[in-house]
Every structure is written in structure tokens, then in C-alpha cells.
Amino acid sequence: MRVKGCVHGAVLLSLAACGGKSPAERIAEHDLERTSWEQTTQLVGEKWIASQIPTAYAHRTLVTALQELAAQNRAIGSESIDDSSRARLQLVLARSKKFTERLDSAIADDDSSAAVSVLERAVRRGAK
Amino acid sequence: MKRLLEISLGVVTSIGGFLEVGSLATSAQAGAAFGFQLIWAIVLGTLCLIFLIEMSGRLAAVSKKTLAGAMRERFGYPFFVIPLVAMTVLGVLVLASELGGLCLALQLVTGVSFPWWAPIALFGAWLLLWKATFGVIEQGASLLGLITIVFAVAAWKLHPDWSAVARHALPSAPTHEKARYWFIAVSIMGASIAPYLLYFYSSGAVEDKWTESDVPINRVTATIGMSFGGLLSIAVLIVSALVFLPRGIRIDRFDQVAMMLTPVFGRTGFYLFAAALGVACFGAVLEVALSMAYMMAQGFGWRWTEDARPRDVARFTLAYTATLVAGGIIVMIGVDPLALTILSMALTAALLPIAIVPFLLLMNDPRYVGTHRNGWFGNIVVCGIVGIAFVIAIVSIPLELLGG
Amino acid sequence: MADVNIALIRDVLDLLLIDRDGEPMGRVDGIVMTWQPDAPPRVTHLEMGGVTLAQRLPRPLRPAMLWLARALSTRARDPYRIPVERIVHVGRHIQIDLDASRSPARASEHWVRDHIIGRIPGS
Numbered sequence: 001m002r003v004k005g006c007v008h009g010a011v012l013l014s015l016a017a018c019g020g021k022s023p024a025e026r027i028a029e030h031d032l033e034r035t036s037w038e039q040t041t042q043l044v045g046e047k048w049i050a051s052q053i054p055t056a057y058a059h060r061t062l063v064t065a066l067q068e069l070a071a072q073n074r075a076i077g078s079e080s081i082d083d084s085s086r087a088r089l090q091l092v093l094a095r096s097k098k099f100t101e102r103l104d105s106a107i108a109d110d111d112s113s114a115a116v117s118v119l120e121r122a123v124r125r126g127a128k
Numbered sequence: 129m130k131r132l133l134e135i136s137l138g139v140v141t142s143i144g145g146f147l148e149v150g151s152l153a154t155s156a157q158a159g160a161a162f163g164f165q166l167i168w169a170i171v172l173g174t175l176c177l178i179f180l181i182e183m184s185g186r187l188a189a190v191s192k193k194t195l196a197g198a199m200r201e202r203f204g205y206p207f208f209v210i211p212l213v214a215m216t217v218l219g220v221l222v223l224a225s226e227l228g229g230l231c232l233a234l235q236l237v238t239g240v241s242f243p244w245w246a247p248i249a250l251f252g253a254w255l256l257l258w259k260a261t262f263g264v265i266e267q268g269a270s271l272l273g274l275i276t277i278v279f280a281v282a283a284w285k286l287h288p289d290w291s292a293v294a295r296h297a298l299p300s301a302p303t304h305e306k307a308r309y310w311f312i313a314v315s316i317m318g319a320s321i322a323p324y325l326l327y328f329y330s331s332g333a334v335e336d337k338w339t340e341s342d343v344p345i346n347r348v349t350a351t352i353g354m355s356f357g358g359l360l361s362i363a364v365l366i367v368s369a370l371v372f373l374p375r376g377i378r379i380d381r382f383d384q385v386a387m388m389l390t391p392v393f394g395r396t397g398f399y400l401f402a403a404a405l406g407v408a409c410f411g412a413v414l415e416v417a418l419s420m421a422y423m424m425a426q427g428f429g430w431r432w433t434e435d436a437r438p439r440d441v442a443r444f445t446l447a448y449t450a451t452l453v454a455g456g457i458i459v460m461i462g463v464d465p466l467a468l469t470i471l472s473m474a475l476t477a478a479l480l481p482i483a484i485v486p487f488l489l490l491m492n493d494p495r496y497v498g499t500h501r502n503g504w505f506g507n508i509v510v511c512g513i514v515g516i517a518f519v520i521a522i523v524s525i526p527l528e529l530l531g532g
Numbered sequence: 533m534a535d536v537n538i539a540l541i542r543d544v545l546d547l548l549l550i551d552r553d554g555e556p557m558g559r560v561d562g563i564v565m566t567w568q569p570d571a572p573p574r575v576t577h578l579e580m581g582g583v584t585l586a587q588r589l590p591r592p593l594r595p596a597m598l599w600l601a602r603a604l605s606t607r608a609r610d611p612y613r614i615p616v617e618r619i620v621h622v623g624r625h626i627q628i629d630l631d632a633s634r635s636p637a638r639a640s641e642h643w644v645r646d647h648i649i650g651r652i653p654g655s
Contacts, residue, residue, distance in 0.1 A: 033380075036378040039375040040377050040384050043387060053387060054398070057236060060239070191624075200546050201547055204541075205561065205588055206589055428559060429548050429549065429558040430558070438649055439645050439650050446644050446648060
């Protein structure tokens with residue numbers, strides 16, 4: 001019975017910790033996640049241009065990236081944060097989505113130079 | 129000279145069989161999210177495993193009994209049912225993870241979606257178990273598994289700060305994302321301290337008819353082999369830390385990991401990764417399926433050798449077939465292999481005490497190990513590490529499930 | 533067998549049974565003692581079977597496990613009892629003076645062989 005109490009305590013602690021993430025922390029979390037997928041797209045682009053990864057794999061990974069970004073968009077929609085933060089997050093998410101779609105399109109057309117310019121444009125735009 | 133050959137074979141067997149989807153996935157996630165910070169988890173997990181594997185061999189050599197058999201005899205059937213059920217459920221999840229890893233490797237190379245590969249991969253594994261003998265499987269899987277050395281080569285070529293690597297062999301507190309840090313730490317430990325390895329190892333020792341004179345060699349091969357294996361996991365972590373962390377890429381989906389070796393090996397690196405993943409997982413699928421069949425057969429007193437025709441060990445054959453099919457179904461449903469892997473590794477850590485505590489009691493019982501009882505140091509190390517893993521697991525798993 | 537004191541639960545129960553040819557024939561799932569009206573209780577049989585195992589489980593689990601054991605049973609009479617006179621040696625294993633392949637001990641093994649594994653080519 002003692003053990004049961006301990007486990008219950010641990011679960012409650014965990015729940016408390018979870019719900020206790022401040023809005024700022026959750027926004028930061030979203031930024032990190034988006035960056036991760038943006039950078040994944042970047043890496044896929046670089047590797048594909050250098051012929052280091054097959055086209056099928058590149059396309060599949062970009063599709064995954066788009067799925068993840070879409071899921072994030074939905075999650076942000078239901079987050080309890082202020083409207084201006086929400087708007088900013090969704091704006092940068094939309095840009096990442098565009099970036100990934102453009103790259104995917106270039107790869108589908110087997111167009112190296114288009115891919116290169118998509119990457120260059122992204123670098124120019126997003127100096128973080 | 130012959131001894132030297134035996135030792136080398138034992139070491140090679142251990143290295144080749146160490147890296148599988150669990151250690152790959154958890155080390156890659158750790159490196160990408162926390163750099164070198166979680167190296168200590170791999171060190172602790174490997175240290176514990178070395179002690180446990182050595183014990184498993186010693187038990188078999190002295191008592192001439194396998195771990196499962198000894199557990200039923202020493203603790204009785206009503207108790208034995210608990211680890212039997214727990215390890216079987218866990219085993220199916222782990223098998224599904226390894227099978228998933230194998231199918232993902234095939235997906236990488238061919239572009240065909242991983243669930244489609246499940247029936248084929250399943251059949252291939254089953255056919256090998258059906259046809260081959262224990263020796264062929266053990267040696268074959270391990271020799272092929274040496275391909276995982278590419279990770280060590282890649283880590284070397286990326287010139288990490290070795291002093292930073294060494295420094296992080298000691299535990300440190302997380303600076304950010306605390307919940308995730310501890311969850312990945314416990315998954316790493318669950319990936320290293322895999323109970324199925326212990327059932328597999330003791331069965332092999334009994335199958336090879338070890339005696340007390342094999343105890344010293346076992347100590348050497350277990351230590352060197354598992355240490356090298358742990359170093360391979362650390363290599364994966366280092367490569368991931370140097371390739372993904374600087375870009376801020378977190379490993380959330382499997383697709384991302386596949387590019388890991390391209391900075392060092394170019395296009396070949398992509399295929400090397402797929403090959404290493406595929407081979408390592410294939411070996412693990414065989415081992416996990418066999419381990420579960422061993423546990424059931426030894427627990428109930430069936431014949432259980434791999435060196436007989438399937439019809440002569442019918443229940444044993446049915447056991448490994450059933451576990452393969454169960455794992456295969458999970459993969460065919462399309463459960464994300466990465467998520468499944470991380471979860472089953474964390475669950476393993478949470479369930480470790482069920483498997484390890486009775487084992488430790490056996491290793492201190494002169495009726496089973498005679499004069500070769502555990503030293504106090506071994507007992508403390510294993511108890512301590514398993515205890516730590518358990519505590520972290522029961523706190524961090526609910527957190528992750530709720531937060532993820 | 534010579535006069536030897538044997539701790540039944542510790543050294544007999546759950547141990548591996550080995551037949552005349554050295555092949556495993558299951559484990560001691562239960563021990564049967566008989567009471568005569570005016571004689572002390574005697575150990576008469578070693579018992580094997582899913583039914584015996586089910587009865588050793590905690591009370592709440594018993595009905596379900598008993599049902600399962602009976603449903604999966606392939607023997608004409610379950611549980612299977614081995615007279616203690618057949619015991620040759622008690623040590624690391626329990627040596628039995630029987631040929632397992634001709635006894636009901638391996639009933640489920642034969643059933644699985646004949647109905648499942650044996651039907652697959654190459655077995």
C-alpha cells in the first residue's frame with residue numbers, strides 16, 4: 001500500500017510539472033520544434049543537391065516534415081497563449097511550410113538549380 | 129592458442145550483437161538533443177550489462193541450468209509467472225521495434241513503405257530460425273553485426289573534443305528540457321540492460337555445455353565484448369551530436385537519423401547506415417524471438433535446442449513462431465517504429481527489477497552457483513544501477529506520455 | 533533408491549523431469565500425497581499439467597486459468613500422474629524410469645507436432 005502511495009505521488013508530481021509549463025516555455029518549445037524541421041529540410045536539400053541521398057528518401061523526409069509542421073500548426077491553434085504570440089508562431093510556421101513545399105517541388109522536378117535557389121532564398125530570409 | 133581463439137570469438141560475438149535499434153535510436157536522440165551530456169547513461173547501462181552477462185554465463189556454467197529454468201526451480205511456478213508474463217509482453221514490443229527497424233532499413237534503400245516489408249522480413253527471420261543451428265545464427269549475426277563499427281569510424285573522423293566526451297562519462301544535470309533528459313536517460317539504460325540478452329546468453333552457455341573452467345574466459349569476453357559494444361553506442365551519440373545538434377535538429381522521426389553518416393562517407397554513408405541498421409536489427413529479431421521461446425520452453429520443461437529438426441522441438445518452434453507473428457502484426461499495423469522503440473526501452477527499465485532481483489538472489493545462492501557466488505561489489509553495482517533506472521523510469525514515463 | 537531425506541518443495545517441486553533417454557519431459561507441477569484412514573500420509577505421485585499449475589496460482593486467477601488449462605489440454609486424463617516408484621534419482625534433475633515419447637507427458641508436444649509444425653514442409 002505504501003508503494004501504491006508513492007507511485008500515485010510520483011504521477012501527481014508529474015502531472016503538476018506538466019501542466020506547470022509557462023506560456024513562454026511552450027512558445028519556446030514550439031520555436032525549437034519548428035527550427036528542427038526547418039533545419040531538417042535544409043539538410044535534406046544540401047544532401048540531395050550533393051547527390052548524397054536518393055530522391056525517394058528526400059521526398060519522403062520532406063513529406064514527413066510537412067506532416068509535423070501541420071500537426072504543430074493545429075497544436076498552436078489550441079494553445080492558451082496570447083494572440084500576438086500565436087500569430088507570430090503561425091506566421092513562421094507558414095514560411096517553413098512554404099520552404100519545404102518549394103524544395104519538395106524542386107526535387108520532384110529533379111531540378112538541382114531550383115533546389116539551390118530555394119535554399120539560398122531561405123538562408124537570406126532567415127538569418128537566425 | 130585455442131583459448132585465445134575462444135576469447136576472440138566471444139568478444140567478436142559480443143560486439144557484433146550489441147548495437148540494435150534500441151541503442152541506435154536512444155543514442156541518436158540523446159546526441160541530437162543534449163550533445164555529449166548523456167554519455168554517462170550509456171556508461172552506466174553498459175557497466176550494469178557487463179556484470180549481468182557475466183553472471184548469466186557463470187550461472188549456466190556452474191549450475192548447468194539456464195536462467196529461466198533456475199528461476200522457476202528456485203522461486204516456484206506462482207512467482208515465475210510474473211517475470212514470464214512481463215518479459216513476454218515486453219519481448220513482443222521489443223521484437224516489434226527491432227523488426228520495425230529492419231523494415232525501415234529496407235524502406236531507406238528501396239523507397240517502399242516499411243509496413244509492406246514486415247511479412248517478408250518476418251518470413252526471412254522465421255526461415256533462418258527454422259533451418260539454421262544455434263552456432264550458425266550466433267556467429268553469423270555477430271560477424272555481420274561488425275558492420276556497426278562504421279559508427280566508430282565516423283565518430284573518429286569527425287574529431288570530437290575527446291576531453292569533453294570523457295568528462296561526460298560522469299553524470300551531470302540537464303540545463304534544459306529536464307523531463308526529456310531523464311526520459312532519454314532511462315531509455316538508454318533500458319536499451320543497454322536488455323533482459324532478453326540474459327536469457328539468450330545463459331541458454332547459449334548451456335547449449336555449448338559450459339563448465340566451471342569456462343568461468344574465467346566468460347569474465348573476459350563479457351567485459352571486453354560489452355565494453356566495445358558500449359563504445360559503439362557512444363560513437364552513435366557523438367556522431368549525432370556533431371551532425372544534428374549544431375543545426376538544432378531534434379530526432380523526432382526516424383527519417384532524420386538516416387542522414388547521420390553522409391557528412392563523413394557521402395552517399396555511401398546513407399547506404400552504410402541502412403546496412404548497419406538492417407543487419408543489427410535482423411540479428412536482434414532472431415535473438416529476441418529465441419529468448420522468449422527459451423524462456424517458455426525452459427520454464428515449462430519442453431525440449432528447446434536450436435540444433436534439432438523443428439518437428440522434434442514442436443512447442444519451442446511454435447513459441448518463436450508465435451512471437452515473430454505477434455511482433456510482425458504490430459509492425460504491419462504501421463505503429464511508428466521510433467516511438468515504439470523509445471517506449472519499449474523505457475518500459476524495459478521500469479520492469480527491470482522483476483527480472484533482475486530474482487536473478488541476483490540466484491547468483492548469491494550456493495545451491496546454484498556453488499563457490500562462485502557474487503562478490504559484494506557486483507551485487508551493489510547491479511542493485512544500484514537497476515534501482516536508479518527503475519526510479520527514473522516510474523517518474524519520467526508518465527511525464528513523457530502526458531507531455532508527448 | 534536408497535534412504536535419503538528429500539525436501540519436497542525445495543528439491544522436487546518445479547524441477548525438470550528427465551526420462552530414460554535423458555530427454556526433458558516437463559517439470560514437476562505438483563506432488564500428490566495420499567492419506568489412508570489409519571496410516572501416515574505418503575507421497576504417491578508426481579503430477580504434471582496445466583490444471584495442476586492453475587491450482588497453484590492465487591485464488592482470483594484460478595477460475596480463468598483452470599478454464600484455459602482444460603481448453604488447451606490434449607491429454608485424455610489431465611493432470612498426468614507419475615508414480616513415485618518410477619523415480620530413479622533426485623538431484624539436479626529428477627530422473628524417471630519412463631520413455632517420455634510413449635507417455636502422456638509429451639502429449640501437447642505431439643499434438644503441436646502433428647497438427648501445426650509437422651504440417652509445414654521441411655520440418
